[in-house]
């Protein structure tokens with residue numbers, strides 16, 4: 015995505031600078047590798063940048079103009095995806111394999127499953143690529159010595175999966191699962207039922223919230239979960255803040271420092287060496303416009319309709335500092351997306367991660383729910399035929415490579431499971 019694009023054959027997005035809806039569309043287009051131009055229409059005067067729009071259109075923002083000239087008024091992600099032709103109904107009543115989540119684990123599983131002849135459906139509630147899709151540059155994934163933007167990696171995987179015949183259902187979410195007659199029946203958020211002989215849960219994790227007052231009020235209006243690359247060029251000459259001491263926060267700090275006047279990284283602990291990869295730590299230390307605020311926590315969010323200021327508590331000195339800022343990016347670890355499993359026999363650990371393979375044998379509940387003579391396969395949950403791969407799995411490594419590896423491996427166990435089923 016490039017703000018200098020002038021070609022009318024790309025998507026144009028018009029909106030107010032701090033519109034939450036416009037942010038969601040920008041983020042979605044960016045993660046989906048759709049070239050677009052963002053045009054801010056904050057006042058009627060700004061209409062000079064969009065001469066074909068009418069005065070009354072200023073009340074109908076955000077507006078998306080598709081490459082064929084179609085204008086979508088007061089639009090949202092779902093409408094844009096529908097008009098881009100990305101929303102479809104399931105083609106089949108039943109599948110060999112359903113995969114939930116199109117991050118690295120789900121995409122990799124989809125590529126292997128379809129290439130090995132399984133009738134496969136991949137269901138994604140948001141944008142393709144998962145967490146990896148939000149990374150500005152993945153530098154430690156084998157095969158890309160100069161690094162690759164997460165969204166580009168995901169788009170390549172998507173194309174590969176589609177080439178092998180995977181059916182991808184976008185903006186669909188599995189909300190409740192039932193296992194009966196040796197099949198998984200999943201209630202989708204849109205009311206549909208998805209049935210498959212086996213499934214792989216690759217639903218990853220989501221960023222945790224700070225749990226501060228007003229956090230929801232400023233969501234996507236100054237407070238953002240993650241640090242989407244789509245926002246970086248809007249931070250030009252601004253002082254922005256990123257919360258977190260892990261690789262995702264570190265990568266974001268490096269990327270945003272190319273655009274922002276100053277990037278402050280707010281870190282709870284007193285050092286970064288345990289939580290951040292060495293290569294990132296070295297670069298952050300060398301970057302003059304990045305400062306690290308150690309032993310610090312955001313304690314208050316202040317503004318009217320949008321974020322204007324934050325308070326930071328310096329825990330060692332026990333003092334509060336106030337900073338003006340319109341951009342706070344929260345990149346602090348995750349909560350696994352496993353609510354859908356709560357009424358099933360699938361065993362989760364205390365934090366909600368899915369237990370698999372040998373880890374299950376130490377769990378008291380396992381004896382009650384596992385009825386087979388064989389032990390669960392390595393990535394199999396406590397329900398036969400239901401597998402987990404990637405960040406959502408208890409004990410996983412939380413890397414692109416390991417997630418992609420687990421996705422591929424899970425497919426091997428799906429084959430073994432299906433072979434036994436048909437004996």
Ligand SMILES: Cc1cc2nc3c(=O)[nH]c(=O)nc-3n(C[C@H](O)[C@H](O)[C@H](O)COP(=O)(O)OP(=O)(O)OC[C@H]3O[C@@H](n4cnc5c(N)ncnc54)[C@H](O)[C@@H]3O)c2cc1C
Nearest residue numbers: 115117118119139144145146188218262404405412413414
């Ligand atoms: C900013 C950032 C930078 C990173 N950089 C690196 C790096 O440089 N190198 C590295 O190795 N790792 C990096 N990581 C970590 C890496 O991206 C993750 O470990 C990896 O993406 C995990 O893959 P996954 O497929 O298990 O889960 P995720 O990537 O979390 O994908 C899960 C997907 O499931 C979808 N989903 C959730 N619930 C449902 C549901 N009910 N129904 C349907 N879909 C659902 C989500 O929308 C999401 O798309 C980074 C992470 C972040 C956030």
